[in-house]
Amino acid sequence: MGEADRNAAVRRLVDEASRGGFAIAFDLLGDRAQAEDAVQDALERTLAGYHQLREPHALHAWFYRVLTNACIGMLRRRRVANAFARLLGARGEPTAPPVADPDHARLLGQLDALPAMQKAAVVLRYGHDLAVDEIARLLDVSSETVKTHLKRALARLRAQMGAPT
Numbered sequence: 001m002g003e004a005d006r007n008a009a010v011r012r013l014v015d016e017a018s019r020g021g022f023a024i025a026f027d028l029l030g031d032r033a034q035a036e037d038a039v040q041d042a043l044e045r046t047l048a049g050y051h052q053l054r055e056p057h058a059l060h061a062w063f064y065r066v067l068t069n070a071c072i073g074m075l076r077r078r079r080v081a082n083a084f085a086r087l088l089g090a091r092g093e094p095t096a097p098p099v100a101d102p103d104h105a106r107l108l109g110q111l112d113a114l115p116a117m118q119k120a121a122v123v124l125r126y127g128h129d130l131a132v133d134e135i136a137r138l139l140d141v142s143s144e145t146v147k148t149h150l151k152r153a154l155a156r157l158r159a160q161m162g163a164p165t
Contacts, residue, residue: 010047013059017039017043017063017067022039023128028068029074029075030108039067042063049062065138068139110157114153132146132150
């Protein structure tokens with residue numbers, strides 16, 4: 001792959017990241033600034049390691065994997081920070097804007113309470129319509145693990161929302 005081809009691939013990745021990458025990050029994190037930070041971080045990491053890719057055409061897939069892992073890490077750190085804030089008696093502010101429909105707002109709150117991998121699986125599957133195999137590649141787990149995360153997340157959401165199982 002020549003230098004012009006590499007530059008074109010990088011330009012396409014940056015264009016795609018500004019749209020598709022931000023949408024995934026925002027849906028996972030629920031916070032515009034954190035989503036922008038996650039996309040920026042993922043782009044930097046992806047481009048820094050671009051020369052190491054054995055298959056340059058896999059650049060987009062690698063970016064989405066790096067982005068998803070960055071978001072999962074941010075969700076985990078947020079959960080730890082929130083736990084410490086509760087222990088110390090601090091009151092956290094919601095990161096997502098209020099939603100007019102109370103059931104929708106309740107569902108979003110329950111989604112935020114899911115473990116990071118379960119939330120990622122649900123958002124990628126139902127929010128971005130990715131296939132289980134695609135999600136497995138992004139999360140670096142087996143398809144069966146993704147199915148397990150989806151099953152557990154949906155059962156938990158149904159129970160919390162009072163829906164029949």
